Amino acid sequence: MARFQALTNNVLDAELEMLRKRLGLARSQKAELLREVAGLAAWIVRQAEQGREIQARDGNNVEPLVHPALERVRAHKARPVGQSLALNDSEVERLTAVLGRPFNPPADLRAALASLANPGRRPPKLRWKKVVAA
Amino acid sequence: MPLRIEPLGPGHRPLLAGFQNQHPSLVEYLKRYALRHATRDLLARTFVAIDDTPSGTRLAGYFSLAAVSVDRAAAERHPNLTRLPRFPIPGGLLARLAVDTRVQGQGLGRYLFEEALGLTLHLAKAGPVAFRLLIADAIDATAACFYERRGLVRLGDEHPCRMVLDLRPILEP
Numbered sequence: 541m542a543r544f545q546a547l548t549n550n551v552l553d554a555e556l557e558m559l560r561k562r563l564g565l566a567r568s569q570k571a572e573l574l575r576e577v578a579g580l581a582a583w584i585v586r587q588a589e590q591g592r593e594i595q596a597r598d599g600n601n602v603e604p605l606v607h608p609a610l611e612r613v614r615a616h617k618a619r620p621v622g623q624s625l626a627l628n629d630s631e632v633e634r635l636t637a638v639l640g641r642p643f644n645p646p647a648d649l650r651a652a653l654a655s656l657a658n659p660g661r662r663p664p665k666l667r668w669k670k671v672v673a674a
Numbered sequence: 675m676p677l678r679i680e681p682l683g684p685g686h687r688p689l690l691a692g693f694q695n696q697h698p699s700l701v702e703y704l705k706r707y708a709l710r711h712a713t714r715d716l717l718a719r720t721f722v723a724i725d726d727t728p729s730g731t732r733l734a735g736y737f738s739l740a741a742v743s744v745d746r747a748a749a750e751r752h753p754n755l756t757r758l759p760r761f762p763i764p765g766g767l768l769a770r771l772a773v774d775t776r777v778q779g780q781g782l783g784r785y786l787f788e789e790a791l792g793l794t795l796h797l798a799k800a801g802p803v804a805f806r807l808l809i810a811d812a813i814d815a816t817a818a819c820f821y822e823r824r825g826l827v828r829l830g831d832e833h834p835c836r837m838v839l840d841l842r843p844i845l846e847p
Contacts, residue, residue, distance in 0.1 A: 626746065643844075647823075648784075656792045665780075667780065
């Protein structure tokens with residue numbers, strides 16, 4: 541384990557040293573280097589959390605950023621299903637109001653229920669627009 | 675053939691790449707996780723709207739349903755909440771609902787919501803488990819208004835906004 545850590549530390553040191561040179565920082569500016577690297581990493585993780593894909597573009601060449609850490613971030617964000625939802629006190633109060641109030645469905649819910657009860661219900665006919673979102 | 679709703683399966687895989695939506699997370703979920711959640715992890719089931727067009731078969735929209743249990747973050751009893759059923763409260767979670775950007779504004783979102791509501795009501799009424807709530811996570815203000823018009827009430831204020839519909843009055847004869 542100690543040997544693994546020593547090797548890992550050497551690799552990390554070498555990579556950080558390369559980054560330091562590329563970012564134009566002096567040997568004495570290790571704290572600044574870590575701050576800048578952390579800032580860049582935080583931006584990347586934030587984009588992944590918001591479901592955005594990060595790509596390097598050069599004309600028609602597009603290279604997506606792929607990393608196991610980003611996969612973990614995305615998997616974590618994409619897991620709001622099949623689980624227990626814990627409500628805070630204000631949410632519990634609102635839920636209580638919902639469960640305690642008389643049934644007075646809005647027009648669109650009445651329409652949805654009437655539509656479901658209609659045996660002749662048909663899906664909409666779609667017209668596909670040619671505009672393709674970027 | 676008219677538009678049809680089908681449970682997402684491996685046969686739909688070639689259609690996933692063509693789906694477009696203004697929310698990257700809704701596109702990414704369909705492309706990367708929906709099939710896995712439905713077939714391998716058994717976390718949620720996704721239903722897709724398949725449209726046969728002259729230029730080929732397309733996936734026009736989808737929604738994902740899962741079972742959910744609503745609990746309280748704080749364990750202590752609240753004096754004003756005596757009317758509330760005991761936690762946890764079982765519900766159906768409309769985890770995602772999305773329509774392809776190119777066919778938005780033509781009633782597909784409404785139709786998909788009806789399908790999701792119909793499936794949830796059917797399960798709640800005739801299924802082997804009881805559901806008291808339909809819960810939806812509105813991804814933005816537009817989605818929240820869409821659900822609000824259909825009787826769902828916001829529990830939180832931030833987006834994605836958790837919204838809830840009490841199924842009991844709808845299920846009562």
